Amino acid sequence: MTTPIRKIGFIGAGNMTQSIVGGMVASGYPADHIFVSNPSTAKLDKLKNELNVQTSQDNVEIAEAAEVIVLAVKPQLMADVCEHLRTTVTDLESKLIVSIAAGIRFDKYRNYLNEDIRMIRVMPNTPSLVGEGLSGLVSDDRATSADCDFIEHTFNGVGKSVWVENEDQLDILGAVAGSGPAYFFEFMATLQKAAEALGFDLDKAREMVQQTALGAAKMASHSDLELADLRSQVTSKGGSTAKGVEVYQQANLEQISADAVRAAVKRNQEMAELF
Ligand SMILES: NC(=O)c1ccc[n+]([C@@H]2O[C@H](COP(=O)([O-])OP(=O)(O)OC[C@H]3O[C@@H](n4cnc5c(N)ncnc54)[C@H](OP(=O)(O)O)[C@@H]3O)[C@@H](O)[C@H]2O)c1
Structure with missing residues (x-):
């Protein structure tokens, strides 16, 4: 079965995004389908120069370009980042929203973004950078099986992934494998x-x-x-x-x-x- 490809945009270019994007490109995911935004430029320059992915300092530009938006900022910034996307990105509910942030739950994202979003939460870990990550996955009841396949394939490209039954289990997986x-x-x-x-x-x-x-x-x-x-x-x-x-x-x-x-x-x- 071939790996499904979608335009995927990362909001935040920190350690975790660097690990996941590095692993994705190394495993053959096309760099021109990967978009990353970050307020400061050093991490973006590194990603652009070393991996040839598309970068911007503007979250909205990246979110507009992507079919899948990965929220990869610290939990304490999530409300503000989501509020900005909610008020500026067109047709947000047509995109799959993925969050890798610890703790924050689906119901919060629905408040922050839109009641109608389709969403998957992922709890990755940094060995994704060397293709040996372990990512926990949980979907809400709106994500389609094609969404789930895409995310599973994407994170399998940087290691292994495990579906868990609910968000409580994702917290536990994060405490064991994320940390x-x-x-x-x-x-x-x-x-x-x-x-x-x-x-x-x-x-x-x-x-x-x-x-x-x-x-x-x-x-x-x-x-x-x-x-x-x-x-x-x-x-x-x-x-x-x-x-x-x-x-x-x-x-x-x-x-x-x-x-x-x-x-x-x-x-x-x-x-x-x-x-
Ligand atoms: N690290 C792990 O092992 C791990 C494991 C599982 C899950 N997570 C989750 O992954 C998420 C990211 O963690 P991390 O370790 O990658 O953190 P990090 O290295 O601190 O990266 C966060 C990035 O977000 C950027 N940022 C700040 N404000 C922003 C904004 N308004 N819009 C877009 N980007 C913004 C920061 O840019 P500046 O540096 O320019 O401010 C920074 O590059 C967290 O929610 C964490 O819970 C992390």
């Missing part, structure tokens, strides 16, 4: 520091940690075993790995992860109220 790269970087940095503290220079310590993380992630994704079983396989009784793992277990790593995810879900829910 997840930061958790992994945090953990990797602690391992790197541990190696440095024992005498390795930064470059060697980093290489050890990142190659180990990559290898472990690949092993997990190529295996049908549970993660706990994969862990057991590399943990001989009485060996050095068992000693190291024991330290994490005594510090209750499981509870720390549960608390981290709950804190991020709570923040998503707060943002739904705030913005």
Whole structure:
């Protein structure tokens, strides 16, 4: 099945847009069908020079040119950005609206934009830039199956995508996978520091940690075993790995992860109220 192509316009050229657009172009999506707007020019210039996509400092110009509008600004700016689009873009209800913002729900967008919009919410993550993203998707009851196919194909082009049943699940997915790269970087940095503290220079310590993380992630994704079983396989009784793992277990790593995810879900829910 061929990938459906539509004119897609990103409002906001921040980290997430750079990751998604970079991944889309790398996976063969035609750059002349990608439009991006941003108030300042540096990020636009980078996108134009490196990826040859269409850019503008004017959100309305990009929204008018696009069949699919991706809202990619910070949640606290969403109301103002939408209000401007609502009052200026012609035929907004004929376009598919996609938001990648954490927290803000369909009913808010209907208030901000138009009661009749068709909408899909996406919760992507930054590994989209290297084609290894994980995007959660949820559609409202107006988006068509062609809309859903288009968005699924688009985000599959930059990794994998998963449909969730409702917006509560999207908040949870965001707290695990949207925020997840930061958790992994945090953990990797602690391992790197541990190696440095024992005498390795930064470059060697980093290489050890990142190659180990990559290898472990690949092993997990190529295996049908549970993660706990994969862990057991590399943990001989009485060996050095068992000693190291024991330290994490005594510090209750499981509870720390549960608390981290709950804190991020709570923040998503707060943002739904705030913005
Ligand atoms: N980063 C993640 O891992 C991640 C994951 C999932 C979802 N998200 C969501 O993705 C959205 C964007 O996040 P981000 O990390 O890409 O943020 P970001 O790097 O701060 O990018 C936001 C961009 O919006 C631009 N902007 C500001 N005002 C604007 C306006 N009025 N019209 C158009 N663009 C405007 C900013 O431009 P200037 O810099 O010129 O002000 C900036 O380039 C957020 O809603 C976030 O919740 C992010």
